[in-house]
Amino acid sequence: MEFTLVYKKEIIKNVFDFVIDAPEIAEKAKPGQFIHVLCGGRSYLRRPISICDVMDKKLVRFIFEVRGEGTKSLSNLNKGDKIDVLGPLGNGFSKDIAEDGEILLIGGGIGVFPLLNLAKEFNKTTTAILGFRTESAITITSDFVKTTKNLFITTEDGSVGCKGFVTDVLNRMVSEKKIGAIFTCGPKPMMKAVAEIANANNIPCEVSMEERMGCGVGACVTCTCNVNGKKARVCKDGPVFNAKDVNFDD
Ligand SMILES: Cc1cc2nc3c(=O)[nH]c(=O)nc-3n(C[C@H](O)[C@H](O)[C@H](O)COP(=O)(O)OP(=O)(O)OC[C@H]3O[C@@H](n4cnc5c(N)ncnc54)[C@H](O)[C@@H]3O)c2cc1C
Structure with missing residues (x-):
């Protein structure tokens, strides 16, 4: 259309x-x-x-x-x-996986974009941790200021916010308070690291996968990733999956 x-x-x-x-x-x-x-x-x-x-x-x-x-x-x-x-x-994030505790939205680079609509749905109750390479790569953080309870920015070079990775902030939070859910989107190595922390601490976590896509409606099977040991289509079965089910190394 x-x-x-x-x-x-x-x-x-x-x-x-x-x-x-x-x-x-x-x-x-x-x-x-x-x-x-x-x-x-x-x-x-x-x-x-x-x-x-x-x-x-x-x-x-x-x-x-x-x-x-x-x-x-x-x-x-x-x-x-x-x-x-x-x-x-595709299938989006499931708000209802959230248990009692802090709800975290963790995004990296262009992966921060789908998290904004989710922040709005949670109505200023979430904490966003958004990671970028450097100051000039930072986008739409002012939208997250308006739609979340707390916002942490990390940059790899320390030009803005905390120097390092989103997982540095995540590890600190996990040791300090109960986390009710994590929703994450960004580069695969980032999501893999976030999923490992979530899984090790029994925190419900959803990841939004990105693969090169063809038809977008499940027919061509181009955009597969390994979920529960089987090929899952990012376009039709995802892009959002339970972090426990995804094999990031395949
Ligand atoms: C579910 C989903 C949601 C997305 N949401 C966004 C978004 O909100 N904003 C955004 O900027 N991008 C997003 N992308 C990525 C975007 O689709 C690609 O950047 C785009 O398809 C590239 O098309 P192109 O013709 O410009 O580049 P191409 O000429 O097709 O490719 C240029 C380069 O990018 C690489 N590339 C292309 N597509 C992908 C991919 N999916 N994953 C990894 N590398 C790729 C290619 O290997 C090549 O090196 C999303 C992808 C998926 C699967």
Whole structure:
């Protein structure tokens, strides 16, 4: 279906914040789900992008980094242009895994985007731990200030917030208080480390996996990852899985 691009901003170099007027998607979207976007140019396959936010039951916000041909073409669109988008797709986060205790949203790099909608659903009761390489890679932390109870930022070079990784903050928190659930999205090594801490401490944890995707609806079996020893499709069975079930090394 085609929707109109109503807002476009390059928020940091090569990272674009888009809003489309898409009530059909907005009404159904759940945190952690994604849309499949026809990017135009020479890119014939759709590209998956997480739903970052839904506003006024009709606006859908997504933020993407320019990586290759598809996202480059998408970034060339302008306000008023039409975009062909399928969605919402996939299985999102399950709020009800949360037990008593602190609810943590742990994101890294472009993985912070799907956590914003989840923060809104938890209505300022969560703590977000967001990790970036350096100051110039930091995005949408002001949105998390508005939607969470606490926000910790880590950078690898210490240019902003705590120097180090999200897991440094997580380990400290685990030793200090009861954690009720962890929801995480980001680079695979980060999610693997978060999942190991969660599993070792019996904390319910969901991870949002990212694999190269083809059809987006479960037919082509391109985007598989190892879940419970079997091939699971990120697009149809995920992208969100229980951290206990994922083999990150396969
Ligand atoms: C469920 C899901 C949600 C996503 N949400 C977002 C989001 O919110 N914001 C965002 O910026 N990106 C997101 N992505 C990643 C995004 O889909 C890719 O960056 C995009 O498809 C790249 O397309 P391209 O044509 O620009 O690059 P291509 O020319 O296809 O690839 C450029 C480079 O990126 C690598 N690459 C492409 N896709 C992936 C992938 N899925 N995983 C790892 N490496 C890849 C390629 O190997 C290549 O090196 C998500 C991916 C998935 C699976």
